[in-house]
Amino acid sequence: MTFNDRIFGVLMIVLAVAYGWAATQFPEPFGGAEAVGPDTFPKLLAIVLALSSLYLIVRPDPDNAWPWSRTGIELIIAVGVLLLYAMLLQPLGFIISTTLAVGTLCWRMGAPPVNAYITGAVSGVVVYFLFSFALDLALPLGLLSFLEVN
Amino acid sequence: METLGYLMDGFGVALQPHNLMFALLGAFLGTLIGALPGLGPANGVAILIPLAFSLGLAPETALIMLTSVYAGAMYGGRISSILLNIPGDEPAMMTCLDGYPMAQKGKASEALAISAVASFVGSLIATIGLILLAPLLANFALTFGPAEYFALFLLAFATLGGITGKNPIKTVVAACIGLMIATVGIDNTGVPRYTFGVLELFEGVDFIIAIVGLFAISELLFFIEERAGGGKEKMQVNRLSLSWKDIRDILPTSFRGGVLGFVAGVLPGAGASLGSFISYTLEKRVLGKKGYFGQGDPRGVAAPEAGNNAASSGALVPMLTLGVPGSGTTAVLLALLISLNITPGPLMFTQNADIVWGVIAALLIGNFLLLVLNIPLVGIFVKLLSVPPMYLLPIVTMVAFVGIYSISNTIFDLYFMVAFGVGGYVLRKLEIPLVPVILGLLLGPEMEKNLRHAMDISDGDWMILWDSGLAIGLWVFAALGLILPYIVGPILRRRMKAPTEGTPESD
Numbered sequence: 001m002t003f004n005d006r007i008f009g010v011l012m013i014v015l016a017v018a019y020g021w022a023a024t025q026f027p028e029p030f031g032g033a034e035a036v037g038p039d040t041f042p043k044l045l046a047i048v049l050a051l052s053s054l055y056l057i058v059r060p061d062p063d064n065a066w067p068w069s070r071t072g073i074e075l076i077i078a079v080g081v082l083l084l085y086a087m088l089l090q091p092l093g094f095i096i097s098t099t100l101a102v103g104t105l106c107w108r109m110g111a112p113p114v115n116a117y118i119t120g121a122v123s124g125v126v127v128y129f130l131f132s133f134a135l136d137l138a139l140p141l142g143l144l145s146f147l148e149v150n
Numbered sequence: 151m152e153t154l155g156y157l158m159d160g161f162g163v164a165l166q167p168h169n170l171m172f173a174l175l176g177a178f179l180g181t182l183i184g185a186l187p188g189l190g191p192a193n194g195v196a197i198l199i200p201l202a203f204s205l206g207l208a209p210e211t212a213l214i215m216l217t218s219v220y221a222g223a224m225y226g227g228r229i230s231s232i233l234l235n236i237p238g239d240e241p242a243m244m245t246c247l248d249g250y251p252m253a254q255k256g257k258a259s260e261a262l263a264i265s266a267v268a269s270f271v272g273s274l275i276a277t278i279g280l281i282l283l284a285p286l287l288a289n290f291a292l293t294f295g296p297a298e299y300f301a302l303f304l305l306a307f308a309t310l311g312g313i314t315g316k317n318p319i320k321t322v323v324a325a326c327i328g329l330m331i332a333t334v335g336i337d338n339t340g341v342p343r344y345t346f347g348v349l350e351l352f353e354g355v356d357f358i359i360a361i362v363g364l365f366a367i368s369e370l371l372f373f374i375e376e377r378a379g380g381g382k383e384k385m386q387v388n389r390l391s392l393s394w395k396d397i398r399d400i401l402p403t404s405f406r407g408g409v410l411g412f413v414a415g416v417l418p419g420a421g422a423s424l425g426s427f428i429s430y431t432l433e434k435r436v437l438g439k440k441g442y443f444g445q446g447d448p449r450g451v452a453a454p455e456a457g458n459n460a461a462s463s464g465a466l467v468p469m470l471t472l473g474v475p476g477s478g479t480t481a482v483l484l485a486l487l488i489s490l491n492i493t494p495g496p497l498m499f500t501q502n503a504d505i506v507w508g509v510i511a512a513l514l515i516g517n518f519l520l521l522v523l524n525i526p527l528v529g530i531f532v533k534l535l536s537v538p539p540m541y542l543l544p545i546v547t548m549v550a551f552v553g554i555y556s557i558s559n560t561i562f563d564l565y566f567m568v569a570f571g572v573g574g575y576v577l578r579k580l581e582i583p584l585v586p587v588i589l590g591l592l593l594g595p596e597m598e599k600n601l602r603h604a605m606d607i608s609d610g611d612w613m614i615l616w617d618s619g620l621a622i623g624l625w626v627f628a629a630l631g632l633i634l635p636y637i638v639g640p641i642l643r644r645r646m647k648a649p650t651e652g653t654p655e656s657d
Contacts, residue, residue, distance in 0.1 A: 008580050012323060019330060019344075026341050036602040038341040042333050049326040055319045064579050067375045078374050079572060082367065085551065086564035098548055105544035109374060115541075123545050127552060137204050137556050 005060030012053035020046030077108055093142020098124030153285055160507025164515055169214050172207070173512050176215040177519045180222020185230055185531050186542060191223035191462075192478035192585075193365040197546065199358055199486050200553030209490040210505045214512040216486055217466075220479055221273060221516045224422075224462045225524055228265045228455055229531055233258060241422035241458035244430045248443060248450025255446050259528065260396070264448050265455040266524040267397055268404040272456030273517045275408035276415065276463030280470075281510060283416065284499070287471040291496035296603035297615050301624035303597045306474040308631035309418035310586050317581070318632045324582050328590020329597070331355050338599065350562050357485050357591040359554055359567050364584050366550040367571020370543050372578065400452035403433055407456030414457070415464020418476050418631070422461035424642075429457030431645075463513065470506060471496060473596070478585040484592055 023042035067075060085101035092100075103120030107113050131137045163169060183194030195216055202212040227242035232249035245265065252261035294302065307325040308318070334344045335354030345351040407429035414425035433453035434443050443450045465480045473494035475481040487494045492502055499506055524531075554567050574584055608614035616622050 004580055008582075015330075016326075022344060026343065036598075036605045038337045038339050038343055041598040041601060042330070042343065045326050045329050045333070049323065049330070052319050052322040052326065056323065061317060061320075061581060064581065066579065071375055071377070074374050075371055075575075078371060079568065082547070082568045082571070083565065086561055086568065089551075089555065089564070090561065094552075102544040102548050105370075105547065106541055109540035109543070110377070111538075111540045119541050119545070123548060127548065131204075131552065131556070135205055139552070139555075 002060035004063045005056045009053040009056035013050050016046045016050035090140045093144050094139040095124040095128050156507045160511035163508030164511035169211050172211050172215040173218045173516050176218030177222040177516050180219035181226040184223035184226020185535055192482050195219055195482045196361045196365050197550050200557050204556040210508045213509050217509050218516040224459045225269050225520050232261045241426045244426045244454035248447050251446035261451050262528050265451050268452035268455040269459040270521045271404035272408035272460035273463050276412040276460035277513050279412045280467055284467055284471050288496040288499040291472050296600040298621050299600040301621045303593050305624050305628040308628040318635050320582050321586050324586035325590045328587035329594045332591050332594025359563050360570050362550050363567035363570025364574035368574030370547050371575040373543050403449040403452045404456040407453040408460040411457035411460030412464040415461035416467045422458045425461030426454035426458035429453040481589050
């Protein structure tokens with residue numbers, strides 16, 4: 001099967017065309033037109049990318065299998081955990097969000113849940129104290145901010 | 151003898167107590183990074199960059215620490231090759247051939263010690279080579295004009311895949327993607343490009359975020375997919391019994407391996423994998439029937455180890471003198487230089503002499519530290535090797551999060567990093583190499599600037615790009631870099647594959 005490279009090649013040609021077209025829309029720089037304006041380099045890139053993508057479509061490599069089914073779901077879970085981690089880092093605070101994120105990742109990668117969340121909690125606390133005391137950098141405390149001592 | 155004076159100044163910088171301390175820390179972390187599964191050298195150095203920033207280290211200290219990490223990672227790669235027959239990174243592949251049989255014969259600690267000595271000899275030779283060659287090359291590079299630099303950047307991209315690379319066109323695609331990302335933001339003339347009105351994009355994409363995302367996050371996803379979280383069997387290490395004679399026996403081998411490795415490291419397109427491969431094959435030829443390669447010959451451990459360590463030090467030559475890295479890890483070190491506001495290239499040798507020579511001196515000191523660290527502490531590294539990735543990788547990911555967050559304290563950067571991670575995973579699945587993407591991100595602005603300067607000089611005549619003999623030479627080599635893999639690539643790859651089966655994905 002050689003779908004991957006072909007589809008990727010088509011997508012990249014679309015990108016190259018869109019990117020090159022956008023370059024033609026740049027306003028002229030303040031000092032007037034120059035030999036190499038803001039659009040020259042992007043246009044070159046668009047041409048090179050379009051040509052090399054065309055090659056990928058014509059002579060694609062054999063496919064690597066994509067992880068469908070369960071592994072695919074695990075991957076989506078992992079990405080979801082990472083996004084939630086980023087989202088909750090400030091509201092929940094570093095220690096709690098790290099416990100949840102690292103714990104869930106360890107668990108989904110095959111660790112027993114209890115060990116997983118203990119790993120998460122310990123790593124969160126250790127890194128928090130390392131950052132606040134040894135490196136003097138403030139990580140958000142969030143829900144635990146009542147513990148804060150000044 | 152000017153060089154010697156600079157080197158002495160360099161030692162003055164590197165021997166300051168806090169620099170020495172960070173060199174030691176770097177060497178230790180580096181060995182760990184090299185030894186642990188799923189943490190290649192490029193990946194490890196990338197994760198440590200934001201931390202070096204948040205520590206607020208002086209530029210030379212940050213560089214010294216991360217060069218020690220780099221050197222240490224090359225040492226560490228051999229531990230899992232020897233004990234588990236699983237190379238930590240691609241250059242360590244050849245070490246498996248004789249290292250693992252030695253371990254099976256109950257000579258694991260001898261194999262580890264021999265490889266440490268060979269690594270030391272290889273690095274030492276290459277560092278001396280670096281000291282001799284770098285100033286010469288830097289002087290020569292002063293004659294480069296913008297057109298030559300533009301051609302040189304192309305050469306760097308063209309040879310990045312190496313002559314053993316699989317599909318050079320994929321390198322080109324990857325480089326284009328990187329360069330395109332680099333054009334996001336306000337350009338030199340003040341025109342915002344591809345920002346879509348998003349405020350965070352006006353300053354461009356921070357390449358550190360991109361690097362950490364591409365390496366660290368995509369690695370996590372790969373491990374999840376391969377369900378490799380369980381880790382490996384534990385390996386027992388015997389008590390070390392090594393005589394002087396054993397060490398003396400491998401010295402000529404290490405010496406030859408070191409010289410070959412250095413040459414492979416300096417040349418564009420060769421790299422550490424080829425360095426260790428050439429050293430091993432040559433050694434096999436030289437010794438002929440006298441060796442028992444493949445069945446646990448100590449010289450079969452020494453040759454590739456000396457080769458790959460020498461190559462990784464050799465790879466610093468083009469990075470420091472020309473500002474053009476030839477491998478993933480040196481690209482990451484270049485990222486560090488750029489973010490410290492140091493312009494790599496020939497001028498660095500005059501303008502930032504203390505930093506350059508401090509780093510070179512640190513490399514020498516780091517080598518001694520690594521040798522001292524590696525022989526007695528090997529037991530600790532072996533213990534850490536048995537930490538299963540299912541605990542390790544989430545923690546590494548967390549450290550990456552903290553590092554990126556601590557640079558700017560914005561959540562936007564974290565989303566960006568995750569997006570790069572997913573993108574990196576998809577690209578790796580398609581066998582599009584990630585290193586050219588990163589190099590594109592790093593070199594993009596410089597490349598455009600040089601193109602612009604060249605055009606300004608010639609008043610818009612594109613012929614200037616191949617107007618000088620030097621520029622033509624660079625273009626020819628760049629073209630060869632793309633064409634040769636189609637011709638000699640399959641042959642070389644088959645030779646390298648023949649003795650080892652199933653090598654893990656690496657940069």
